[in-house]
Amino acid sequence: MELPISGRKDKSLSAEKTEAILAGGMQEFLAHGYAATSMDRVAIAARVSKATVYSHFQDKESLFTALIRRLVEQRFRSLFNDAEAEVLHTPPEIVLRAFANRALDMGTQEPQFLNFMRIILGESGRFPQLARTFVSNVEQTSFKMLCQYFKECPYLKLADPEATARIFVGAIVHFLIVQEMLHGKDIVPMERDRLIDTLVNLIVANHQ
Amino acid sequence: MELPISGRKDKSLSAEKTEAILAGGMQEFLAHGYAATSMDRVAIAARVSKATVYSHFQDKESLFTALIRRLVEQRFRSLFNDAEAEVLHTPPEIVLRAFANRALDMGTQEPQFLNFMRIILGESGRFPQLARTFVSNVEQTSFKMLCQYFKECPYLKLADPEATARIFVGAIVHFLIVQEMLHGKDIVPMERDRLIDTLVNLIVANHQ
C-alpha cells in the first residue's frame, strides 16, 4: 500500500506540504492581494491546517515574499526565450514583431499574469525589495535581450540601442497595462497590430 | 465670536467634515492601500469620530471610490496644460521634450502621485470602474492631446499619429514605472534625457 512517489496518505513528508502551501498562497494572494488575503483561506486552499502553514513559514509576510520571489524568478522570468542564431538572418521586422507578440500574449493568455503584475505594482511601496527583484529578473532581462539583438543584427545600426530597447519594451508594456490591466479596450480602442507595426517601422526606418 | 468663513468651533456644518474625511481618507488610502486602511485611522486622520465618517459615506468602499474618483477627475487629471497656439511654430523637438519632462516631473516631484498610480494599478482587478475612470481622464486625455499636436504640427507628417502618440506616452510612463515606482534606478540606470532624446529623434526623423 506504499506509494513512494506521490499520492501517499501518510503525513510524514514536509516538502509536499510546502508546495501545497505555496500553491494555495499563490491562488489567494494573486486573487485578493496581500492585505485582503487571510491565512485561514490560504490554509484551506492548501488543504492543510493553519498551524501547518505557520510551521513552514514564519508569518504572513514571509510566505508572501517567498511566494512572489519564486514567481518572479521561475514562473514569469522568461518573457522571451533565448534567441536562436538564425534570427540574425531574419528581417528585423519579423523578429521584432514576434518579440512584441510574445510579450502581449503573456498578458492575454496566461490567466494569472495580470494579477501578478497588479501585485508587483500595487505593493511596490510596501515591498520595495520584491519590486527590485522583479526589475532584475523581468525588466532587465528583456532590455538586455532586445539590446543585444539591436547590437548584433546586421540590418540595424541604431544610435542608442539601450534607450531604443527601453522605448520598445515600454510601448508594449504600457499598451498591455492600458488595454488589459486597466480595462481600457473599449475606451481607447487600438488594434494590437497597428501599434506593433508603427513601433517596428519607427525603429527599422531609423537606423543610421 | 462667530467666524462665518472658517475656523469656527461649533459642529453644525457638514461640508467641512466631508472635506476633512476625504482628506484623511486620501492620506490613509494612498499610504496603505485599500484593504490595509481601517476606518478607525481614517476617522483619526480626519479628526472626527468613526460614526461621523459613516454618516457621510455609506461604507468603506463608497468612501474609497468617491475619493479616488475625485483624485482622478480633479487633482491628477491635467498631466499637461492645454497647448497654446504658439507651440505650432516651435520646433517639434522642443515641444515633445517639454511634454515628456512635464509627465516625468509629475512622478518625481508630486509626492503622492506614485502612490496614487499604485492604487489605480493594484486595485484595477477589484475596482475595474475606477481603472476605467482613470483611463478616460488621464490616459485618453494624454493620447488625444499629443495626437492632436501630431496632426496639426506643420513640421510633422506621421503615418499613424494615434499609434505614435501611444508609443510616446507608453515609453515615458513605463520609464517612470521602472525607475521610480519599482525602484529600478540603481538596477537599470538610464538618464532621463537619454531616453527622451532617443524617443524624440525616432519620431522627428521619421515623418514622411
Place this chain on the structure above:
DNA sequence: GTCTATAGGCGGATAGAC
C-alpha cells in the same frame, strides 16, 4: 509534523445620547 482549539486584538458597522 500536523492537527484542533483558542487566545487576544482589531476590523467594519451601528445604537442611542445629546
Place this chain on the structure above:
DNA sequence: GTCTATCCGCCTATAGAC
C-alpha cells in the same frame, strides 16, 4: 449631525494533544 460606547466576526499567531 456628531459624539461615545459597543456588537460581533474575522484576523494573525500560538498552545498543547497526538
